[in-house]
Amino acid sequence: MFPALPRSVTPKATGILIGALVSICAPYAGAVQVDAAFLDKQIAAKADAVGVKLSGRCEDGEFQRRLWLDLVGTIPSAEEARRFLADASPQKRAALAERLLADPRFPARMAEALHLQLMERGGEDEQWLVYLTNSMKANKPWDVLVREMVAPDFKDESKRAAGYFMTRRLDKVGSQTTDYPGLTRDVGRMFMGLDLQCCQCHNHLTVNDYKQIDFNGLFTVFQNLKLNEPAGEYKIKWLSEGLMEAKFEFTSVLSGVKGSTGPRVPLGQEIDIPSLPEAERWLVAPDKKTKLGGVPKFSALQNLAEKLTSKENPQFARNIVNRLWWQFMGRGLVEPLDLSHSGNPASHPELLEQLASTMVERQFDLRWMVREMVLSEAYQRSGKKSAAKQDVADELFALALERRISAEQFLRAFLTAAGEFERVLEKKGWDEIKETPLDPKKVQTSFRNAFANAPKEPELKVDPSLRGALFLRNNSTILWALQPRPGNLLDRLLSMEKSEAIAAELYLSFFSRLPDKDEAEEVGSMLSASKDRPKTLSKIAWAMAASMEFYTNH
C-alpha cells in the first residue's frame, strides 16, 4: 500500500469521506483480487451509496463499435458487425475482446493513444511512433517505458527514438529556443498527474500539496540538459547532461522565502548530490572534437528517472491507472487528469489505490489493466439515458460517457464505413478504376487539420467545431468516398433491391448496429421518393457520417 498524499484539506463532500477512510484504514486487510469484477463492485458500491441506479448493458452493436474503436482504432466492417450481432454465444463479448487484444492493430492503437496524450499534437515523428508501437507489441512495462523516455539512451539505436518526448517538449516555442519550464511541467503532468506550473515561482496558491520545491526539484535536473542538433550517428536531436555540483536555489516571488533543492521527485525525497574529486566527475569526458557531450559519473537525470518510476512513488502508478481509466471510461477517477492532490480526491479512492498497487505488483502491465477494464460491466454500460431521466454525475460512471474520436480514428472509421479504406490507406485497387490515386499522407493531414486540436491543447473532450463541419460538408475526399466505385459501400448498396437490406447495410456500416423500424422506414421512404438512387444513397451515407452517433465513441 502506498503512503497517502499529504492531507491538508478537510474533506467536505460525502465522496471525499470515503477517501479519508481509505487513507486512515490503510493498509487494506488481506489481498484483494483486482479484476473486472472488482471494478464493478467498486462502481456499484458508490452508486448504491448515493442511490443512483446503474444503467444496464449496452446493446451488442454499441458494444462492438466501442470496443473496436478502443482496441484497434477503427470500426468493424458491415460484414464483421453483422457476424457479431448474429453470434448467439453468451461469451461473444469476451471472445471479441480477446480477439482484438491479440490483433496486430491493438499495439498500434495503444501507441497512437499514448502519443496523443504525451505529445498533445506538439509534433509527429515516425521513429517515435515505431518505438511506441514496438514497445506496446512487447507489452513493455510502463515504468521501463517511462525511464527510456525521460532518461533516453541515445547510444542505443533501438531506444533512441524514445528521446523524442524530451527533445520535442524541450524544443523551441515561439521566440524561445528551449522550454525548460514547459518540459518540467509536462513531466509532472504526464507521469505523475501533477500540474506544477504555478510552483516555478511560488508555492501553489490553491493547491496546498504543491510546493515550489516540487517544481524546482525536477527543473534543476532538466535545466542541466543541453539540446543538441543532429550530429554524427545521431540523425535526430539529442540531449547531453552537464555536471551537477550544487543544489538549485530559488526564491518565492510572493513571500521572498528562499529555498534550495537537489534533484527530487515531486512530493518525494531529495536525491543527494555526491561530492566527487574534480578528476572523477566524468565517466566519459566531453570531447570537443566529436562535439559529443560527456557522461557525468553522477547522472541526476538517471537518478531522477529511477526514483520517478519506482514503487516508492505512488503518484507514478496512480497517474497511469487514472489515464488508462480516462481513456477507456471517458473520465478519470481523478479529474482533471493532471490535478491530483489531497483536496481533489478520486471519485472512487479505493478503486484507484487498488488498481495502482496491483499495477505495481504486476510490473506495470498496461495490457492487464486494459483487459480487465473492457471485460467489466462498467465498460459495457449503455450510454443511453435511464428511464428515470435523472441527471447523474459523470463521476459515478452510471452510464457510458461519450468520448472523443481522434482525427486518426475518424479517418479510419469513415473510410471503413465508406468501403474505401484499402484503396486510400493501403493504395490497393486503383488500377481497375482509372482515377489518380489519392496520397494517403495528404488525406491523413487533411483529416488531422479538420479534427485535431492545436498543439498543446489536450484532446480530452468531444468538441464539434466549425472547422470539422466545413470539412465534412465540403471536402472533396468526403464526397469522393461516397460515390459508387467497385467494391465500396455505394457500389454494394446499388446492387441491393430491397430498402430493408439497404437500410441494414447503411446502419451496419456506419453505426455497427441494425436500424430500428423507424430508421429503416425513413431510408425506405427516401428511396421510394428518389429520382436518382446513387445521389440519394450518397446523401444518406453522408448524413450518417456527419452525425453525432458517428462523431463520438459512445
Place this chain on the structure above:
Amino acid sequence: MLCNPTEHQISRRRFLGTAAGVAVAGGLGGLFSAKAAEAMKANNKQVLFVWLDGGISQLESWDPKPDTLFGGPFRSIPTSVPGTHVSELMPACAKQMHHLCLVRSLCTKDNDHSSGVARIQRGDPKNRGVLYPFFGSSVAHLLGPMESNLPPYVVIKEGQGGFRADDAGFLGPAYGSLAFGEGKPPEDLLRNPLLTETEDEERNALRDVLNRRYASQRRPSLTEASTFAYDTARELMRRQDIFDTSKLPAKDLERYGRTDIGTHMLIARNMLESGVRFVKVANYGWDTHGDNFNSHASLVPKFDRAFASIVEDMAASGLLQNTLVIAMSEFGRTPRINGHAGRDHWANSWSLAMAGCGVRPGVVVGATDDTGVEIKDGKYDIGAVFHTWFKALGIDSEERQYKHKGQPLPLAHEDMTPIKEALA
C-alpha cells in the same frame, strides 16, 4: 424543416453567455430592465481592427515632426480638425480627422517583434501563468456572434488563412480566429461543385433528424454544439458574396485602392455590414530598418486611402456609431535615424488611431516632445488602451472578469484604467 428556431436560440445562448441571455429574455417579455437594455446595446457593437505588422512610423503618420532633428523629409499637413496636423503621406485621413481620435503617447514595454506582436494584442496584463486572449478572441468571448450567426472573429490577411486557435489563449480554441488568407476563404468553405444547394440542404436536414434522435437519448449539450457548428458553417457558405473579390464594386476599389490593404479593407466593410462581430485586417511589411522614408512613402498612402475610405463609408452608413475602429502596430519606430536611413523598433513614444463607437472624435490624446523621443503628456501603456476599448464597447473591464478553471482573471491590466480623454 432545416432548423428548429428554439434549438437554435438555445445553442446560440450557450455560445453567447449571459449577456445575450439577458437580451433574449428582454426581447421576449416586458421585463426590460436598464441592465438588459445596456446588454442589448453592447450586443450591437462591432470592431474593425487594422493591424500594421512590423511597426508603422509615428513620425511618418500620426505624429509628424517636420524640420526637427529626427523629423525626416516629409512635411505635415493640416486636417479637418483645426490645430491637428498629420504627415503629408496621409491626405485622405487628414480629411477624416474629425472622426478620428489619436493617442500620441503610447509607452509600452516590448520592442521585439516576435514577442511584441502577441504581447500587444493580448493587452500585456500582469503575468498570471496563463496565456491571455488576443483582443479579437476577447470580444468573441464577451460579446459572442451577432444575429447573423457568422463567426465572431475573422481575420483578413496576406498569406495563409485557416483557423487559428492560438489567438484565444486560455479562452480555448472555440474563440480562435478564422483567417481569410489573401482575402480568400479557408479551405473547404465553398460548397463542393458536385453538389447543388438543394442537395446540400437535404442531406443536412437528414443529419439533423439523425442527431435529434441520437440526442433524445443522451444529454443534448454535445449535439447542440454540433448543431451550432453546422449552422455557422451554413451561414458562412451562404454568404460567399461577402468575400468574393470579383464582386467588389469597381468604384469602391478605385477609392480604397487596388492594393492588398485596399481590397482587404473593402472585404472587411462587407463583413462588418453582414454582421461579423470582429474583423481584423492584417497588413505586413512595416518593419523599415532600412530605407524607412521610401518605404513609408510607398506604404502609408496605401493605408491612408483604404483606412480613410472605410471610415468615411462607415460614417456615412451609420455603421461607425456601433463599430470601434482601431489602427495600430506592435510599436512605433525610433526617432533616431540609423545608418541605413531606417528607423528601428521603438516602444517608448508612439501613436495609434481610433474611431467610432464610444470614442471621442476629433481629439488628440497625449503629446511627445519636439524630437519625438519623450512623452510630454499622458503616458499610456497597452493595458490602459485595452480598458479604453472595452469601455468603448460597453464592457466594464474594471468590474467584469474572466473565469478560468475557477480562477477569476481581470480583462485587462488591473493597475491601469481607461484613457478618459479618448472616451466619448
